[in-house]
Amino acid sequence: MTTSQTVDGARPRGPLSGVLVIDLTHVLNGPFGTALMADLGARVIKIEPPVHGDDTRSNPPYVGGKSLYFACVNRGKESIVLDLKAEEDRAIFLSMVKQADVLTENFRPGVMDRLGFSYEELAKINPRLVYASSSGFGHTGPLATFPAYDTVIQAMSGLMDATGFPGGPPTRVGTSISDLCAGTFMYAGITTALFERERSGKGAHVDIAMFDSTLAFMEHPFMAYAATGEGPERIGNRHPSMAPFDVFQAKDKPFVICCGNDHLFSLLANMLGLHELIDDPLFRTNDDRNRNEAALKTRLEAIFATQDAAHWLSAIHDAGVPVAPLLTVAEAATLEQTKVRNMVVEAGGMKMPGNPIKISGFPDSDRRTAAPDLDQHGASLRAEFGS
Template sequence: MVDGPLSGLLVIDLTRVLAGPYCTMVLADLGARVIKVETPGTGDDSRHIGPFIEDKSAYFMSLNRGKESIALDLKADGDRAIFDDLLARADILVENYRPGVMEKLGYGWEALHARFPRLIYAAASGFGHTGPYKTRPAYDMVVQGMGGIMSITGHPGGPPTRVGSSVGDITAGLFATIGINAALYHRTATGEGMKIDVAMLDCQIAILENAIARYAATGTAPGPLGARHPSITPFAAYQARDGYIIIAAGNNGLFEKLCGVLGRPDLMADADFASNDRRTQNVDRLAHEMELTLRHETVAHWMAALEAAGVPCGPINDVAQALHDPHVRARNMVVTIDDPVTGPLEIAGNPIKLSAFADPNTRGAVPDLDGGRDAILAWLGR
């Protein structure tokens, strides 16, 4: 286990695939002990999702490092007794079943709170535990479509485009983690646990930010804009001689510096570009004028010149380039699992850097299904 501010806390992890495991992974990275309770025989569904290394799922490994696994059938009396022993010692229970499943098993919030009043119960589901859609199943793609984010992703006139990362699941995992930490603070003050109900669809609405403001202000639903910002200009990907460069000149001062780098004082003097609002109204013309100059030199040339002038800019990296970026490496955002079967596997590090705790460049082993049973039972005195 990693040493962190949550060290000493026990998390019972009844989750699978992505939203729930992402939440418990963050809790583990912050020091909590996470015991993953899995279905006997099959385990977490993501154990069977590729890509595979030596028959082990790299997908599962990336989300479940540093956890322990015990396989329990929560419909069998003997396994329920073990689960009850775990709950008696637990601080936090995280689950991502459809609403009603835990109640059918006898482990719904009301029943658990009566027995374990200090237990914090976090539920991540597609649509939450209230509302007309609460019993519907959901995957990331479903809530991306329903939550509006796909409608503002991609290029105008293009087909529906999924965000390249599973933001439906990941945001639910992150909001659940935030809720858990708030509940821990509340418990410190009151001694009482609470239920945290996080819906993937709710989280998609929560991250629409500027799109909601634009709709509220104009009454028109925004659409996709490709790689540019909807209300700040120039703030987009622009064509240089050998590829694209991101330029984000978010105010008049930065735009003036950009014009200086480009050697284009005429742009600064043009009334169409005199303010951010005017630049946004004339976004296509400004992009055309900028690219007339940008296409004469390479991305590397413009990166050096813009950085020297203090204009925010960046390349468009693929995943390999991003993972090998020296700053990413310096921030310890690529760490290693040393698995006895697959060998070393690089995964994403913890972006939460805490002054009081080390940020190790390795993470705990990935548990085999039921691999922690003997140690867990011994710890329970069974």
């Protein structure tokens, strides 16, 4: 029994304390958003379907027989199994909705309507309800019911096309970024609507799409399209308009240099003994270096190949040029910085990423309540919300 398990049921005091969330979300994008709410003090009641609950309860990898996937994005929540097509369970659900501040769902658009639980219906029994939907393409438009997975959204938003190397294939981001940014925007939409409700007294329907959320992040690739009507070429690890601003290979492993202007470049060139590059017409200005970026990289990597990354990180940093190591997740997770920021937390004996929203006046513990077992709080919740 770890500490985090013994404190089960004790919610952290947070800016969302007192907020009751009825959470119908499953898999990743919605649960990520409501886990943030639980982290910040909300009471989140996760409603799971019979018989096996959220599909991700059986997703690998496992620690101590439990799914890490499920554990990460459901920490701090309560669980009850409800059959939303059975009369008695529907009554319990509606009793919860009457008292709730927030309802969250990430079903395919139309599912909640067919259950009789559309925003319009639930607002009738609780006009203060903030009802948040997170779906692949949103609740409007011709693709509203198109099957959406993170990979589909990365592919259809242009993100995959924009990631990777010149001449190489389109590349998926190595994390389910479209799910996670949608969960974050869902969280942001909910807190926005809660703030507005404090002033107007009225709830609202928050309609978040993984597709919209990913498009909102398209930045440089989108600018290329907006300026020229065409998508950009993939540019690998380099900056679109600065050089040298890229990953470079040292003798043992790669590292990063971020040289954003001519002054920094002169510091770098002098430190490397490449004084002649500073006035070389190929490399004199950032525009020159950007145009001749491949030639510059060859020159620099010929030198970097002579020493390990640790040497260059120290020498280039001391020269006053921004430089950084390229770390694995394991290395990132064990940095002192990560520990000080509580960005690895433990819940139910498992390690997972912490909460990035730090607000003064509230504790931000490195221990969180474990994700619930299926229907762990079913009996007490039925007693609390039953007729």
